[in-house]
Amino acid sequence: MSEDKVFLGVDLGGTNIQMGLVSEDGQVLTREKARTDAAEGRDAVLGRIVEGVNACCEDQGISLKDVTAMGIGVPGPVDYVRGVVVEAVNLGWSNEPIGEMLAQRLGIPVTLDNDVNVALYGEWKHGAARGANDVLGAWVGTGVGGAFILNGALYNGHFQTAGEIGHMIISPDNPPGVRSLEHNCSRTAICNRLRQLIEASRESVIPSLVDGKLHKIKSKIVAEAYGRGDELTVEVVHDAAERLGVVLGSLVTALSLGRIVLGGGLTEAMGAVWVEQVRAAVHRVAFPVTTRDVEVVATELLDNAGVIGAALLAKQRVLEASDAVQV
Structure with missing residues (x-):
């Protein structure tokens, strides 16, 4: 594996979870997909995300410590500053600190945003909104x-x-x-x-x-x-x-x-x-x-839009946080 930074992107939907390992220039290196099955509860859904992103890393011969950050798109309003899902009706979630929960489980920075926000961000960077x-x-x-x-x-x-x-x-x-x-x-x-x-x-x-x-x-x-x-x-x-x-x-x-x-x-x-x-x-x-x-x-990116956008939004926010610390 090269020294280039890699990021994880997760598109969490009411039916399926799309996960991918993404390069700095927006290339999807590997993909995983799982059923959301939100009725089984929040922790079960988070467990499937952890399992899926670990599988993405294993496919590329790396570990989570080699990943710079992860972004996740959620179907509903999100407080991305606090990493909280304000309300996701399809998932039955309200005021859930998903960012902190996943960061603790994965040991890497995690950023959240709305699912369409991350999809459009992906299209803006590498698709129909360029x-x-x-x-x-x-x-x-x-x-x-x-x-x-x-x-x-x-x-x-x-x-x-x-x-x-x-x-x-x-x-x-x-x-x-x-x-x-x-x-x-x-x-x-x-x-x-x-x-x-x-x-x-x-x-x-x-x-x-x-x-x-x-x-x-x-x-x-x-x-x-x-x-x-x-x-x-x-x-x-x-x-x-x-x-x-x-x-x-x-x-x-x-x-x-x-x-x-x-x-x-x-x-x-x-x-x-x-x-x-x-x-x-x-x-x-x-x-x-x-x-x-x-x-x-x-x-243009179809169902890769959310994965790519979530990963690249995580990249942007990690860089912004780094610049803020340096200042």
């Missing part, structure tokens, strides 16, 4: 998450919770549970709406794709039905893309953003057709007319 100073990331999957690069830096905001765009209220007159961006535009919302409409006797090819088991509708099924020109799926997907694009276009109006990066499981499954639909809505509503040159692009 070269842009003002970027919005919108990740659409189980929920809808956001992140911002503003003035050439990751933006966390006063409360360190910037980017929670999924919880923006877009339809206040709707009943509770269907008012937010996430309630209307996530993969979960799209699949639920398709299921409800099919159960209400709307015709669709989807039941034949899932053997009549409508609870099995996921991103890939939506993409396949859309690709077959299924009228109901096209209607529901276009409605969600329109609503998402209007919100993203409004954020362009507010912040004069130069680029939007779309990611997440739904974006990856749907591909260019989803991006095109969202882009059309963004360009229609952004104001003034000059902002309609905003680029709307898909993730």
